[in-house]
Amino acid sequence: MGKDRNKPLYIRIEKRDHFDDQDICKYNLLGFCPNDLFPNTKADIGPCEKRHDDYLKEQYTIDPDMPRYERRYQEELIQQLESMIA
Numbered sequence: 001m002g003k004d005r006n007k008p009l010y011i012r013i014e015k016r017d018h019f020d021d022q023d024i025c026k027y028n029l030l031g032f033c034p035n036d037l038f039p040n041t042k043a044d045i046g047p048c049e050k051r052h053d054d055y056l057k058e059q060y061t062i063d064p065d066m067p068r069y070e071r072r073y074q075e076e077l078i079q080q081l082e083s084m085i086a
Helices: 009-014 026-030 054-062 066-085
Strands: none
Touching (some): 026 054, 026 066, 054 066
């Protein structure tokens, strides 16, 4: 199942997703996506354009470099929230 289900196995293995890819929501990995804050209200900013994937979230939690990634994602989240407030 998934977006590449009909591709040959050797292509799928080459193109494994990683939680640090550009199309993955880093804030969802932290457990807090700002797009999920105020659904169906005036303050709703719409659905997140990036992927929310539980498998990649598990990869993130078992990664040995998780503290380094977590710090970087938290800093990005704080910057985004500050820009939303200002």
